[in-house]
Amino acid sequence: MGIFWIILLSLFKPAHDFHVSISEAEWKDGLLKCTIRVFSDDLEMSLQNDFGADYRLESAVKDERLGKYILKKFGFRVGQKNLSGEFIGPEIENDLSFLYLQFPLKEAPTSLAVFNLLFFDSFDDQSNIVNVQSHSVLHSFRRKKTHRY
Amino acid sequence: MYSPTLSCIPFAAKRHTDTRIQIMHPFTNYLRLGYEHIISFAALDHILFLIALMAVYQTKNWLKVVIAVSFFTLGHSLTLSLGALEIVRIDTALIEFLIPLTIVFTALLNLSKFGQNQNSKVKYWLALIFGLIHGLGFSNYYDMLVMGEGNYWQALLPFNIGIELAQLLVVLIMLIIMGIYGFILNKRIRDWNLFISGSAFGLALVMCIENWPF
Numbered sequence: 001m002g003i004f005w006i007i008l009l010s011l012f013k014p015a016h017d018f019h020v021s022i023s024e025a026e027w028k029d030g031l032l033k034c035t036i037r038v039f040s041d042d043l044e045m046s047l048q049n050d051f052g053a054d055y056r057l058e059s060a061v062k063d064e065r066l067g068k069y070i071l072k073k074f075g076f077r078v079g080q081k082n083l084s085g086e087f088i089g090p091e092i093e094n095d096l097s098f099l100y101l102q103f104p105l106k107e108a109p110t111s112l113a114v115f116n117l118l119f120f121d122s123f124d125d126q127s128n129i130v131n132v133q134s135h136s137v138l139h140s141f142r143r144k145k146t147h148r149y
Numbered sequence: 150m151y152s153p154t155l156s157c158i159p160f161a162a163k164r165h166t167d168t169r170i171q172i173m174h175p176f177t178n179y180l181r182l183g184y185e186h187i188i189s190f191a192a193l194d195h196i197l198f199l200i201a202l203m204a205v206y207q208t209k210n211w212l213k214v215v216i217a218v219s220f221f222t223l224g225h226s227l228t229l230s231l232g233a234l235e236i237v238r239i240d241t242a243l244i245e246f247l248i249p250l251t252i253v254f255t256a257l258l259n260l261s262k263f264g265q266n267q268n269s270k271v272k273y274w275l276a277l278i279f280g281l282i283h284g285l286g287f288s289n290y291y292d293m294l295v296m297g298e299g300n301y302w303q304a305l306l307p308f309n310i311g312i313e314l315a316q317l318l319v320v321l322i323m324l325i326i327m328g329i330y331g332f333i334l335n336k337r338i339r340d341w342n343l344f345i346s347g348s349a350f351g352l353a354l355v356m357c358i359e360n361w362p363f
Contacts, residue, residue: 018186018290037293125189131177135323 224280
C-alpha cells in the first residue's frame with residue numbers, strides 16, 4: 001500500500017516534466033543551417049548517460065564529443081544520401097541551450113528527410129519538433145507506454 | 150526566393166521500431182504537444198484540480214463545468230503567455246507549493262454550502278485565479294515554445310488549445326462516470342463529492358508538505 005502512494009505521489013510534480021526539443025532549419029547560400037533548442041538539464045542528463053555521471057554541461061563547450069553525440073542523433077537526408085553535418089558549437093544558458101549545426105548542400109532541397117533521436121534514450125515522453133523554413137514542418141515523436149520514469 | 154515543397158520521409162524509424170515520425174502543419178504539432186502533455190499524465194496536478202473543481206456538479210449541469218474549466222484554462226494560458234514579461238517570474242519553489250494548495254482549497258470549499266452551490270459564478274472566477282497560479286508552473290515552457298522562428302500564434306496558441314482540448318476530454322470522461330454514478334447507480338452527487346474532495350485533499354496536502362517552501 002505504501003508503495004502505491006509513493007508511485008502515485010511521484011506522478012504529481014507541479015514543475016511538470018516537459019521533454020521537448022524544438023529545432024529550426026533553413027537553407028541559405030549552400031548551407032542548411034540548423035539550431036536545436038533543448039532544455040539544459042535534459043542535455044546534461046543525456047550526456048551523463050553517455051559520458052559518465054560526473055559530466056558537467058559547462059565542460060561541453062570545449063568537448064569535441066558533444067558534436068559527435070549530436071550528429072549521431074540528428075541529421076538530414078536528401079534523396080538516398082545522408083547529409084554530412086558539421087557541429088558549430090553550443091550556447092549554454094541556465095534554462096535553455098542552443099546547438100548550432102550546418103549541413104553543406106549546394107542546392108535548395110526539394111525534398112528532405114529529417115531524423116532527430118535526441119534524448120530518446122533518456123525520456124520516454126520526449127517529443128522532438130523540427131521546423132524547416134518554407135512553411136513545412138516535421139514533427140517526430142516517440143512514446144513508449146510500457147514503463148514510465 | 151527559396152520555397153520548395155518539402156516532403157519528409159521517416160527514415161530513422163527502422164532503428165527504433167517504436168519511433169513514429171509525423172509531418173504536420175506547425176499548428177497541429179503544437180496542438181498535439183499541449184494535448185499530449187496533459188493526457189500523458191505529465192500534468193497530473195492539472196487533472197486533479199479539474200476533478201476536484203467539478204466534483205460538486207451534477208451531470209445535467211455539464212455546461213457550467215465546461216465554463217468553469219474554460220476559465221481555468223484562460224487563467225493558465227494567460228500566465229503562460231505572459232511568461233516573457235519578467236513581472237510574472239515568481240520563485241519556482243513557491244509556485245510548486247501554491248499549485249497543490251489550490252487543490253486543497255478547492256477540496257475544502259467543496260465541503261461548504263457555498264462551494265456546493267452549482268449556480269455560483271464566483272467559482273468561475275476562482276477557477277480563473279487558480280488557473281493563473283497553475284500557469285506559472287509552465288514558466289520554463291515559454292522560452293522553449295516561443296524563441297526563434299516561433300511566435301505566439303504559431304506555437305503558444307495551439308499549445309494552449311491543445312491543453313484545453315485535453316482537459317475537456319478529462320471533463321467528458323468524468324461527466325460520464327458521474328452520470329453513471331448518479332443516474333444508473335442512483336447515488337447522490339453529495340457522496341461523490343465527499344469521496345473525490347477527500348481524496349483530492351489528501352493527495353494535494355501531501356504535495357503541499359513535500360513542497361514546503363519556507
